[in-house]
Amino acid sequence: MKTGTLTIRLDKNLDDLxxxxxxxxxxxxxxxxxxxxxxxxxxxxxxxLRRRAMPFAEARGYLTDEDVFVDIS
Known part of the structure; x- marks a missing residue:
């Protein structure tokens, strides 16, 4: 497996966390x-993906996550 290396700088707080x-x-x-x-x-x-799908969902009346949950449960 080929791997890459990334070097990042962390502020003190993030480094401590x-x-x-x-x-x-x-x-x-x-x-x-x-x-x-x-x-x-x-x-x-x-x-x-959600942003791409939202216009199609809204066109079918799915405006919230709850709208989806109602139909799938």
Whole structure:
């Protein structure tokens, strides 16, 4: 598997939070950063898909998440 390297600068507060999360979870800082980046990128993908789908959903009367839940439950 080919891997890449990313170097980022963290402010003191974020660095402290990352270190604390690493200690508490038993994962190294890189693992936590990769998981957070992966999660954020998936959220961004979901949001983009949602924005593309919303006009079609609204045209069919789905204006809120609750509207969808009512029909699927």
């Amino acid at each position: 990352l270190t604390k999360a690493s200690r508490q979870s038993g994962k190294n800082r890189s693992e936590i950063a990769r998981e957070a980046l992966r999660r954020q990128l998936r959220i961004s993908q979901f949001d983009a």
